[in-house]
Amino acid sequence: MPDIKDYSPYLDYPKPRKKVTNADKIRSMTDEELARVMDMVCPPDTACNDGQQCIKCWIEWLKQPA
Numbered sequence: 658m659p660d661i662k663d664y665s666p667y668l669d670y671p672k673p674r675k676k677v678t679n680a681d682k683i684r685s686m687t688d689e690e691l692a693r694v695m696d697m698v699c700p701p702d703t704a705c706n707d708g709q710q711c712i713k714c715w716i717e718w719l720k721q722p723a
Contacts, residue, residue: 692716 683691692715699711 688716688719691719 683694686694689712692712695715696712699714
């Protein structure tokens with residue numbers, strides 16, 4: 658009877674890939690990418706909170722401790 662090792666090349670099927678969710682994509686974004694997505698109005702409690710679009714403010718806000 659053949660040894661199982663003889664069949665090992667046939668047993669190494671690729672594992673199915675996990676489907677990437679929108680949340681996974683968001684978690685993998687850099688601060689700059691996330692700031693562009695969130696660039697609707699300035700973040701709360703920022704000096705330029707005047708309703709203007711402000712990527713710079715979002716980047717600073719994202720880098721602050723929670």
